[in-house]
Amino acid sequence: MSVAVAATLAVFLAFLLVSPVQVLNLALGVWFTQLFVFLGGGWLVLSATGRAPARYTGLSTWSVGSAAFGFALGVANFFGIIAPVQYLAQFVLPASWNDYDVSGIFLGHSPVELALIVAGLGIGAPLCEEFFFRGVFFRGLLSRGGPPWRALFFSAALFSAFHLDRMGFVSRLELGLLFGWLLWRTGSLWPGILAHAANNLVSTALFFSAQHLEPAQTPSPGDEGRMVVLLALGGCAVLLGLLSAARRFPGLLGGPLRPAEEREAPEPPVHLEPPARLLRRAFPGMMAATLVLGAYVVLDPVGIELSQVDLRYPLAPVPEEAPDALHAERNALYELRVRARRGETPVGAYAQERRRQSRQSGGGRPPVLPAPNLPPSKESP
Incomplete structure (x- = not known):
């Protein structure tokens, strides 16, 4: 097994485990995925196979x-x-x-x-x-x-x-x-x-x-x-x-x-450390990820509730050629979410409007736009 294969497997498994974080909060999910999956997973595999991660990847150059x-x-x-x-x-x-x-x-x-x-x-x-x-x-x-x-x-x-x-x-x-x-x-x-x-x-x-x-x-x-x-x-x-x-x-x-x-120097095959040592090496990162998630759940219940609403009622992107009223309606929904985030508006009000727009857009499918007004053809009665 090569480093590329081992790292890909590790990152893929980690990605599956942390993907729900993207649903909880996009801002947290972006950083969580980058730090604990791509950087952490790659660093773990390299260090567990006896390689210096910064030097191996060219980060130190x-x-x-x-x-x-x-x-x-x-x-x-x-x-x-x-x-x-x-x-x-x-x-x-x-x-x-x-x-x-x-x-x-x-x-x-x-x-x-x-x-x-x-x-x-x-x-x-x-x-x-x-x-x-x-x-x-x-x-x-x-x-x-x-x-x-x-x-x-x-x-x-x-x-x-x-x-x-x-x-x-x-x-x-x-x-x-x-x-x-x-x-x-x-x-x-x-x-x-x-x-x-x-x-x-x-x-x-x-x-x-x-x-x-x-x-x-x-x-x-x-x-x-x-x-x-x-x-x-x-x-x-x-x-x-x-x-x-x-x-x-x-x-x-x-x-x-x-x-x-x-540039293309061959490397020896990957020999991972024993499971017990590998777990000890991964333990600090796992603890840090757990603490971050726990702190977020405790400190931001409103954000979690809003994210659940977003997941329950998906929205399709508004096409650029859609009427201005449809774009304004979507922007108003985002503003309503911000107010709900601040506690100025009940989350239920945002959920109700989100559900309406989700149904209007086909539950995540592109919305059906009205047909353009075309002049009648000569064959039409």
Whole structure:
């Protein structure tokens, strides 16, 4: 068994165990999953097999230049590749594949929860996911031999699949390829972490910017398409410029390309510690996770009750082409949740409105929009 297989099994089992935390509270769930599953699970497997986690994953290798280059590459890649791919996916793929309601991630939360979610996306996810998917899984596959592109592709595919978003699978696959290439090229995890952070922060900033647009300022579909094309052209130009600069100045990528035997050095098979010693090694993390969950249950009963309401009455994302009244209704629901969170409104009032909108949207299925008013055809009576 290789490190990649052992770590994947450990993280998958841990993910199944802690997935209910995402239901209890999204802000807590984001950090809980990142720290105790991706970072903790990967760290446990590496340390239990006699490896130094920070050195093995490239976390201990740091260069300001390559880290800054990774951040710039992440921004350019978002506009040049990710944004147009996501935009096209809306037209090419079925609407039922839209598994993510982005507004549900950011809206309807208290200021503290919102800050934790944004920090989790901008700091926690880049650090912990890169540690596992690139530092542990990709490095583990790479050390087994074979062409590097194979390890790069499989690690990127696993990274994308873990997000459970069919509409965004291709774009996250591309991100996984980029982050993996940065680790393979530089030997450091930090350029990929910074590129990952840049991607998440830019998309988050764009979402909040769009929330402040008045209906009259919202671009039409035609204007939106032209804007995406212009941004894609500019992003691709910057992306090519950065890659060209890295070829001319290898220091941007941490120096010249390292020898293949150093980048893809084979490793001995995994020999896990005896179960008793492994349990002792995992015990501090398990206790910390238990204390965090216990403290949350005691300190936030209202949040748990609201999360149960959300789970009981799922909502489908409101399509962009839906009437303004439908968007306003959904935003009012999120505001009602915030008031219930503060204790200004009974949770029952929020539950009643949530149930009504859930039924209106088909219990989590995309809502049926009214047919557009078309002029009658000549054949119609």
